[in-house]
Amino acid sequence: MAFLPVEEQLEIIKRGTVEIVPVEDLVEKLKRSVKENKPLKIKLGVDPTRPDLHLGHSVVLRKMRQFQDLGHHAILIIGGFTAMIGDPTGQNTTRPPLTEEEVAENAKSYIEQAQKILDTTKLEIVNNNDWLGSMSFIDVIRLTSKTTVARMIERDDFSKRFNNNEPISLHEFLYPLAQGQDSVHLENDVELGGTDQKFNLLVGRQLQKDSDIEPQVCLMMPLLVGTDGSAKMSKSYDNYIGIDENPNDMYGKSLSIPDELIYKYFELVTDVPLEELPGIQEKAESDPRNAKHDLAYAITKLYHGEEAAKGAREHFEQTVINKQVPDYAPEYPITAGEVVRILDIISDLNFSSSNGETKRLIKQGGVSIDDEKVSDIGLELTLESGEEKVLKVGKRKYAVLKGA
RNA sequence: GGGGAGAUACCAAAGCGGCCAACUGGGGCAGACUGUAAAUCUGUUGUCUUACGACUUCGUAGGUUCGAAUCCUGCUCUCCCCA
Numbered sequence: 290m291a292f293l294p295v296e297e298q299l300e301i302i303k304r305g306t307v308e309i310v311p312v313e314d315l316v317e318k319l320k321r322s323v324k325e326n327k328p329l330k331i332k333l334g335v336d337p338t339r340p341d342l343h344l345g346h347s348v349v350l351r352k353m354r355q356f357q358d359l360g361h362h363a364i365l366i367i368g369g370f371t372a373m374i375g376d377p378t379g380q381n382t383t384r385p386p387l388t389e390e391e392v393a394e395n396a397k398s399y400i401e402q403a404q405k406i407l408d409t410t411k412l413e414i415v416n417n418n419d420w421l422g423s424m425s426f427i428d429v430i431r432l433t434s435k436t437t438v439a440r441m442i443e444r445d446d447f448s449k450r451f452n453n454n455e456p457i458s459l460h461e462f463l464y465p466l467a468q469g470q471d472s473v474h475l476e477n478d479v480e481l482g483g484t485d486q487k488f489n490l491l492v493g494r495q496l497q498k499d500s501d502i503e504p505q506v507c508l509m510m511p512l513l514v515g516t517d518g519s520a521k522m523s524k525s526y527d528n529y530i531g532i533d534e535n536p537n538d539m540y541g542k543s544l545s546i547p548d549e550l551i552y553k554y555f556e557l558v559t560d561v562p563l564e565e566l567p568g569i570q571e572k573a574e575s576d577p578r579n580a581k582h583d584l585a586y587a588i589t590k591l592y593h594g595e596e597a598a599k600g601a602r603e604h605f606e607q608t609v610i611n612k613q614v615p616d617y618a619p620e621y622p623i624t625a626g627e628v629v630r631i632l633d634i635i636s637d638l639n640f641s642s643s644n645g646e647t648k649r650l651i652k653q654g655g656v657s658i659d660d661e662k663v664s665d666i667g668l669e670l671t672l673e674s675g676e677e678k679v680l681k682v683g684k685r686k687y688a689v690l691k692g693a
Numbered sequence: 694g695g696g697g698a699g700a701u702a703c704c705a706a707a708g709c710g711g712c713c714a715a716c717u718g719g720g721g722c723a724g725a726c727u728g729u730a731a732a733u734c735u736g737u738u739g740u741c742u743u744a745c746g747a748c749u750u751c752g753u754a755g756g757u758u759c760g761a762a763u764c765c766u767g768c769u770c771u772c773c774c775c776a
Contacts, residue, residue: 453772454771454772454773455771455772456770456771456772517720518730518731526720527721541729542729544728544729544730545729545730546730547730547731548728548730548731549730549731550730551730577728577730577731578728578730579728581728581730582728605729608729609728609729610728632743641722643739643740643741644740644741644742645738645739645740645741645742646722646737646738648742648743649722649723649736649737649738650722650723650737652723652736652737653722653723653724653735653736653737654723654724654725655722655723655724656723665743666743666744667743667744683722683723684722684723684729685729
């Protein structure tokens with residue numbers, strides 16, 4: 290296929306990118322690629338520890354996709370070997386290493402999800418266990434001799450942990466080397482990663498140089514801030530929007546991000562055309578409410594299609610704005626005439642983690658039946674056959690109580 | 694190898710024999726206000742119990758005591774200093 294002119298490619302590549310080190314090398318590589326009609330090898334390493342992908346992961350995956358669309362060759366590395374070490378990046382404590390079986394299973398699930406973003410028909414998938422796993426101890430020692438302790442602790446998370454008197458296990462130093470060795474093995478032109486990966490990516494560049502391979506260009510994408518507006522998006526902070534999430538939740542969660550993030554999200558996790566971005570930035574400031582709805586729509590559409598996005602918007606208007614009961618509310622059957630405690634109903638529905646919490650919710654006015662706040666902790670109810678009541682717990686948990 | 698310090702709830706951090714289910718801050722949850730935004734105010738945040746109260750919890754296993762997060766001993770883990 291014919292490649293786009295270098296300038297046009299660059300513009301697409303630079304979207305949302307924090308840093309390209311060094312950008313001149315990328316220009317050179319692109320020029321040569323166009324001239325020789327030869328795709329660049331783009332490397333992205335993924336850690337198969339947590340297989341649930343969310344929009345945070347999508348940032349760098351989307352960048353990968355953009356390279357694919359530009360005609361370049363995408364290589365996804367499953368960090369089967371490195372996962373057994375545990376990437377220290379961003380961890381304040383050492384990660385538990387995974388077994389080979391877990392890795393295989395997680396990798397499978399990862400790829401399944403990633404195909405919502407990547408073009409898997411044109412994707413090369415490799416496992417770094419294939420080459421790292423067979424290295425001998427002497428190979429490893431030679432590898433370690435290529436860098437120094439001072440360089441290692443110069444890395445941000447290490448120096449922080451070091452200064453905070455937190456433990457750093459020796460094996461964690463090997464992680465960047467292992468990742469760098471991947472680049473030596475693949476001889477890739479570009480490696481993608483989050484800004485937190487900068488150090489690791491640069492190690493790859495250095496190791497390639499040492500092995501007389503043309504060094505890779507490191508391209509860093511920002512870490513997407515989660516829906517809470519402060520920490521990076523992560524499952525463990527529960528501030529994430531999963532790419533597998535149902536349209537309604539996806540839409541709703543997208544709306545719950547702080548206003549300041551609207552533009553960033555448009556830039557990083559949607560496919561709105563480059564030329565529309567300036568207009569969006571303006572709208573995000575002048576009319577954040579609607580801009581955010583546009584965003585929620587765009588995100589939902591990306592993963593579920595136009596119809597579902599429309600449905601999610603209607604659903605939102607219906608339930609939140611007009612305060613109607615969502616149609617997915619679970620039904621809770623109650624035998625006609627039977628006396629049931631409200632406490633038990635909520636517990637059965639898993640709407641609260643303990644009876645103590647339920648009582649607290651009731652005391653604070655967080656529970657209502659048919660729009661009427663429940664004030665009595667010990668409330669018991671009975672339903673006639675066919676009778677229905679709507680139970681609401683907290684902000685957005687609904688159930689339909691149905692006499693049967 | 695030698696010496697010293699430490700391990701408390703989601704996180705940080707007080708408490709150092711009974712008044713401790715454990716101060717305080719952050720986070721979370723709920724209410725008011727709103728745009729499922731922010732800011733603000735209020736309440737709440739171990740389990741069971743309508744409640745009184747009961748039970749489990751302060752790295753881990755034992756011990757001392759009427760009584761332990763607090764004292765003693767073993768163990769595990771971490772940090773610092775020296776070599």
